[in-house]
Amino acid sequence: MNEFEQNVQSKRNDAIDSGVGFAVSFGFFTVMFFIAVIVEFVSR
Secondary structure, eight states, X not given: OOHHXXXXXXXXXXXXXXXXHHHHHHHHHHHHHHHHXXXXXXXX
16 A cells, blocks of 8 residues: 555545535536526516
8 A cells, every 4th residue: 555545634435525516516506597597587
């Protein structure tokens, strides 16, 4: 084993971090979509 495998920075599960990152980015783009829909609806 090399040095980095023995001395890891974080022992957290990567799947949890990936899920949080996906959820945050999905939420951001969902909010952007709804803002665009509201602006389009108001501008009519």
